[in-house]
Amino acid sequence: MKVNANKLFEKAYGSFCIPAINISNPEQVHGLFATAQKMEAPIIVQTTPAAREYAHPLMLLSYINAAAQLYPDVVYAVHVDHGYEAHIYDAINSNEYTSVMIDASHDTLEKNIERTKAIVSLAHSKDISVEAELGVLSGKEDDIDINDENALYTDPAEVEYFVKQTHCDCLAVAVGTSHGVYKFSGGRGLRFDLLEDIQRRVPNFPIVLHGASTIDQNEVSRINAAGGGLQDNAKGITEAEIKKAITHGVCKLNIATDLRLLWTRIFREYFRDHNGEWDHLIPGKQYMEELEVLLAKKFELLGNAGKAHLYK
Secondary structure (H helix, E strand, C coil), X not given: CECCHHHHHHHHCCCCCEEEEECXXXXXXXXXXXXXXXXXXXXXXXXXXXXXXXXXXXXXXXXXXXXXXXXXXXXXXXXXEEECXXXXXXXXXXXXXXEEEECCCCCCHHHHHHHHHHHXXXXXXXXXXXXXXXXXXXXXECCEEECHHHCECCCHHHHHXXXXXXXXXXXXXXXXXXXXXXXXXXXXXXXXXXXXXXXXXXXXXXXXXXXXXXXXXXXXXXXXHCCCCCCCCCECCCHHHHHHHHCXXXXXEEECHHHHHHHHHHHHHHHHHCCCCCCCHHHHHHHHHHHHHHHHHHXXXXXCCCCHHHHC
16 A cells, blocks of 8 residues: 555654665565565655666656555555655656655755755645755765765754745754765764754654664675675664664654665675576575565564554
8 A cells, every 4th residue: 555655654753663765676676565564564665866767767666566566465655765856856747656855955954945845835736745854964875975074964953944944744864874884984873962852843743864774794794705895894873773763753764775785795695606607586586585584674673563554
């Protein structure tokens, strides 16, 4: 059952969190929907501009629609992640997406408000929810490449003003996470003081964490043992931080890097250990199987397992 993402947050706030999974290939979609149905877990399926350009929006949506037929009990929203106007207008006009994100975080506050309000007006007229972003996350992922010097923590006072001005449905904030593999450089973690202030200023308003993969150190080590070159300081958000963040209004958690690390490790190890093999379907099947295990752990952590009945 496809729903507006905002409806997912209404029941999740303060209790559990909706995982937002970035997908770019059929293996990921298959594994995601299979796990969501087994665990009765509501989810958000996300497509980034890079994924849309890689596989074409029609292809990605076909994967999602096929999975929804194969796993009819899944409660899900379809979301454009880090969209710009061209992507967002196309998504809204497709009548396939139930949520969009306008990323104007690099603009001035007033310009961000202006661009976000325009998207909110159009999207809400079609019962599509809108995510915006305030503050700038560091890191590198897809077409995002922001160094630490240019990253900016979100100002809670600006959050209050921004939400009132734009009427967006949820807001991604910069409170210590970052995109890609190398997170929390310098030993920093989540800024719970900022989350607490934001929650006080805009109570019951859904907050989103981007760059929130946990980064399994064992996966990093295995990738490097199979010829990878990841740095040893690859580090993600901790499970304890995720659980605490949920109690501070975080209703949506974006996950992409963990899926990519799993893919990289499986394919590197398979072709290292099977000299002369060339069929990608064998490690692809292994990826789907292990992805279900990975996602099951995520769903248990976020508390969305067993919550699908709340939306039916």
